[in-house]
Amino acid sequence: MRVIGLMSGTSYDAIDAAAAELDLVGDGLVLKPLGMVSEPYDEELRAALAAALPPGTTSVADVCRLDTLIGRAFAAAAVRADRELCDGRAEVVGSHGQTVYHWVEGGRVHGTLQLGQPAWIAEATGLPVVADFRPRDIAAGGQGAPLVSLVDLMWLRGRPGTPVALNLGGIANVTAPDGTAFDTGPGCALIDAAAHGFTGGRLAYDVDGALAARGRVCPALLERLLAEPYYALPAPKTTGKELFHVGHLREALAAVGTLSAEDVVATLTHLTARTVADAVRTLGATEVIASGGGTRNPVLTRMLGELLPGVALRRSDELGLPSDAKEAYAFAVLAFLTVHGLPGTVPASTGARHASVLGSVTPGRDGLRLPPPVGDGPVRLVLE
Template identity: 90%
Template sequence: MRVIGLMSGTSYDAIDAAAAELSLDGDSLVLEPLGLVSEPYDGELRAALAAALPPGTASVAEVCRLDTLIGQAFAAAAVRADRELCGGRAELVASHGQTVYHWAEAGRVRGTLQLGQPAWIAEATGLPVVADFRPRDIAAGGQGAPLVSLVDLLWLRGRPGTPVALNLGGIANLTAPDGTAFDTGPGCALIDAAAHDFSGGRLAYDVDGALAARGRVRAELLERLLAEPYYALPAPKTTGKELFHVGYLHEALARAGPLPAEDVVATLTRLTARTVADALRTVGATEVLASGGGTRNPVLMRLLGESLPGVAVRRSDELGLPSDAKEAYAFAVLGFLTAHGLPGTVPASTGARHASVLGSVTPGRNGPRLPAAAGAAPARLVLR
């Protein structure tokens, strides 16, 4: 089955559309990557989305407007991926949507909201669309994240030692071979917020880690940030920009006094490296396979490596899974599993009472056109 996976993460800079040929072969799920296209949000839509995200607020009217506009943007990305990567022969679209709120209280997730109305994708492509993946796991008592943990476990099964998959997006998360999976805290979220804030909106992120490279870590600010209670919570746990947003940064800086932008970004980069490394040590990582936008920050990757002596830290590209496209491929896999009636969660990873078939299906032009339910869930992921 040829599937397009659509993803926009907590950095909300672009919509990634990855196409894959997926098939079941005995107890293996075979994935042949077909490529990635990335569609940046236009400036007006990105600004409206930024204003709606915490600590901002949005009216019901604005939520409705964003749901439509993001759905149309996702539809355009899917049409382009079908044309350029699939030759017009895609059979299914799996859309994560754009997370705008993840409702967590006292370590429990009570709800989540991803915008990007899938009807626009189905109408534009004519294909069935699997979307709204997270709520089913939450209804079963889980955190609704990190959902890529199932794909990580299938992918890393059989590797020696304790290989751990790490995603360095706006929020960082990891998956260990025993099924332990959780958000470690901010990946690039606070770094991006500082770069944007100090540059007056000119920079969306610390390009090539240039600001961090010029700055020095401020120990007092770092210690204050490390006192955040989230880091001490037990797994499974999830977080997002509901906590780690620009207002959170402003509050920390107000108590630190005026500091150069370079020093703030250097300190935040060290914070991410430190909290991620601490989390990786708790699961006994002997090898780290990293993906996500943070892997393009050489300062962050260097600090992470220095914090984990004796542990190989490499990008997922080295194992054949493109780091920039990994999450989009993961949702293509989850959509494929849903289409075959197979669960897409690991209870040990999300804390749910049981594994669940995820998402809701929006029929395509000719109805759902889904395959017959498969018998057994795959035991491993094979990259072709």
């Protein structure tokens, strides 16, 4: 089955569309990557999305407009992926959508909201669309994240030692072989916010870690940031830009006085490396297999390596799964599981009472013809 996975993460800079050929073979799910295309949000839509995210305020009218405009943008990415990567022969689309709010209180997740109306994708492609993956796990008592943990567990099963999967997106998360998975805290979210703010919007992120490379870590600011209670919470736990946004950074800066842009970004880069390294050590990792945009920041990866002596640090590309496309491929896998009636969660990872078949399905142009259920489903992910 050819499946397109659509993903836009907490950095909300672009929509990634990855296509995969997926087949069940024994107890394995064979994934043949067909490639990825990326569609940047246009500046007007990105600005509207940024204004609606915490700590900003919004209206129901704005949410409605964003749901439609993001849905159209996702639809355009899916059409392009089907044409360029699947020769027009894709069968299903899995769309994560754009997270705009993750409702967490007292360590419990009560709800989540991803925008990007799937009807636009179904109409444009003619294909059935699986979307709204996270709410079902939350309804079952889970955190609704990290959902890529199931893919990580299947993919890394059988590797020697204790391999830990790390995603360095806007928010960083880890998955260990025993199923433990959680968000460690900010990946690039605060770094991006500082780079954008200090350059008057000229930079969306710290390109090649250039700002951090010219700065020095400020111990007072680092200590203030590390005092955030989230880091001490037990797993499973999830977070987002509801907590780690520009207001969080401004509050910390107000307590330590004026610093240069370079020193602030260097400190935030060390914060990410430190909180990720702390999490990885608790998992007893012998190797870290990293993916996500943060892996392109050489200062961040250098700091992480220095904080994890003796732990091999490599990108997922080395194991055959493109780092930039990994999450999009993960949602292609989750969509495949859903249409086959198979669960897409690991209770040990999300804290749910049980595993769940995820998402809601929007029929395609020819209606909805789901494959027959296939028993217990795969336990291994094999890359072809």
